[in-house]
Amino acid sequence: MNIYDIAAEAGTSISTVSRVLNNKGNVNPKIRDRVEAVLKKYDYKPSAIARGMVSKTMKNIAILTVDVRVTHYARMIYVIEQEFSNLGYNVSVCNTGGSIQECNRYFEILSEKQTDGIVLIGSVFNELIKYPEITAKIKDTPVVIANGQVKLPNFYSVLVDDTKAIRMASDYMFDHGRMDLFYVFDIATDSGRAKRQGFLEAMKLRDVPDGNDRVPEDIAITGCNNSPDSRICEPELATLDNKPELLGGMCASLLRDRMEGKESATSVAIQPELVVRGSASF
Amino acid sequence: MNIYDIAAEAGTSISTVSRVLNNKGNVNPKIRDRVEAVLKKYDYKPSAIARGMVSKTMKNIAILTVDVRVTHYARMIYVIEQEFSNLGYNVSVCNTGGSIQECNRYFEILSEKQTDGIVLIGSVFNELIKYPEITAKIKDTPVVIANGQVKLPNFYSVLVDDTKAIRMASDYMFDHGRMDLFYVFDIATDSGRAKRQGFLEAMKLRDVPDGNDRVPEDIAITGCNNSPDSRICEPELATLDNKPELLGGMCASLLRDRMEGKESATSVAIQPELVVRGSASF
DNA sequence: TTGAAAGCGATACCAG
């Protein structure tokens, strides 16, 4: 079912159907009604690909990030997706793992698909400036780097002043008489270095005593999902691992089978596993 | 620069260039070399849109989820993206917020774009069975639901046995003499109900005393990112809010400006904010 | 082995 079929059934030309589809030009109300009736009858939606052929855009943007599982990145991705979704765009997410080669691979595909814009999340992408042959691949696509900067005509930046941030925190500590500060350095990105440069930061985690109940002796706890959070307390939380990676992997291979027309199960089940840890170890 | 230009410069026809591009048919090595030289000279990449026009696929899949910021979902998205990325697909992420109307909106766009497959993450999507006019929009697209099930010809499922999971945990508690169990019910999805149905679960969080240092009296702490994690301990962690939502939003609007050809700043800076909480309140 | 030509499904210009 294409625009020709619609035109034929409505007894008019594809030009007129196109006008109705796009609310363009003046169309005789009678004919318009006829066309709209056919459109509704088949719940017709024009092919975005054919349209893209003419307009040179598929209304797609892409976000490249080291890893969507990092909550900090996910929060940004969420906002960007919502914003563009409201504009009729789709947002594809690319996990590069911080590898320039992966980045290169994505750039190739994205440029072939005429992606309308790219957002790079994380200062790791500052590395790109060293690889002109890679950035050349997307030289006609607007690129925004979150918390990074690459001096190229099509690159734009949104920067967070990390140095100032840590400086503020350190000052605050010193001003309150905390002279023995620790700074835990996480990764050697530009952002990480900027933070360290902010001077010093006090970090050390200890529990505050509260009441006399002990875990697990007096109170035992188990939770769900085996999230990383379950290991950040003392004692560690026992939890149910419902295997999101496995689940995701199964979804992917099931979908792949379907897309290839392969025979496959309609539904697959996963057995969760109980992970015993300190909060419930007897 | 298109396939005609390449053909012209290589002194051959577009058919032959197409053959070289796709490693198809037999091509005279001499001509092949000539074509490849031109291809390399311009670092030519064929238009995926034009190709899609013929092949009816853009090698794109979509993941619909309530919210990519939920770590549990992000972990699944990561795996799915990696899997399909290796196959040359792009994966777009859609945050529906659990709204069927949003879901409907996405389905419309995805079907116009001839998306090759859809993954639905979360049992909220079970609701879809009540809206045949919505599922009809993607009736020719394979759909996989993670932890959900909709009885339709093109829908497939990967299920987690939530009831059994909670049952295991409860049994484990009871078997160890914990008779006073609490179960904290989170949301009224099918998955949530399945878990509750698993019987009872003990949950209650308390700290274990350890050492005599007190926070913030003896040790003061500040961290980075203002992540939700910073509020799950007692006292709450002071933190630096570097405003990922704002950052994401700025990225989006900057990118949008660029895509519309609007004049705009090349780079924008955000000032982080110190959030004082219990772990560092003096 | 090669190339001419017919689609693919829209948009847009230009006559009428």
Add this chain to the structure above:
DNA sequence: CTGGTATCGCTTTCAA
């Protein structure tokens, strides 16, 4: 206001 036609850039027959 309407419709014929060129066009977008590729893949795929079909002859030669």
